[in-house]
Amino acid sequence: MVLEVVAIAVWAMLPAYVPNNVAVLAGGGRPIDGGRTWGGKRVLGDGKTWRGTAFGIAAGLALALALDAIAGDAGSTLGVDLPGFPITAALALPAGAMLGDVGASFLKRRTGRERGAAFPGVDQLDFVVGALGLTALAARDWFGDVFEPPVLLAVLVLTPVLHVGTNVIAYQLGFKDEPW
Template sequence: MSLIIYIALGILYYLPALVANGSAPFVKNGTPIDFKRNFIDGRRILGDGKSFEGLLVALTFGTTVGVILSKFLGIEWIIVSFVESFFAMIGDMIGAFIKRRLGLERGARALGLDQLDFVLGATLGLFLAKIQVNIYEFLSIVIIAFVLHILTNNIAYRLKIKSVPW
């Protein structure tokens, strides 16, 4: 198979996660998933940036992509996209948890972690949904997600959707 096919399949398989991850920041001032509680180290568990409303928006948008994909890939993609979107958001929350443990506040830059936590979560979701992603598809989406994350966050900053450009 050609590299173009691997890239296209990677985008297709990870599209629900990409959309889910990109849609959550549109929610401002939601109810924090950690209920503003601190971990044993005295720092917030996740922070205000991870809200129930953001999770709901992410799951809705990611699953809607799955409804569209199901027309081409089969009805099971509705469930696959929900699972993938959910695990992408779990990956994002794990990234936030790690950032808090490192003493990084909400919005602080953590190069690599910021761009790829949701991809790793989505990969676990795809695996659990029995979707086989090969190394070329995975590496393609890692590179694409890294670049897209930087570009879209910069645009969101300029549009005043985000308070920092990363």
């Protein structure tokens, strides 16, 4: 039962886990906030760009479509009934992840944190809140079928661990300036 819940949680969230990593690699270019300030501080900062956001969403969408194509075979191999991804969920998960990250950047600026500054808790779950929130709105039935309470709990417990681990690896490989 635990293995099944963990497998479904990771599988269903993969399209939301990938976008921020891709955005870091593909980022640069025009910032979303266009350099505007609010209350004397940047609205978002240079780290949130249109290119990074677009590439992040596209990568998450492509991954969701690929996972959808292999859900049956992968599920049979694992002995788990893995969910497919309707197009609304396939788009909402990565778009929501990016929206959550943008929202966290906005909160960081409002609380006086600079780009790259740690914001414990928010840094690990911002994209999850965005992804789950947008998906719950856009793909309500699918969301209800997939994200039952044990799966939601697994997402909330596993995500910070996975987030910290992947960020440390990205930092060690020189893709990030800080390990969080």
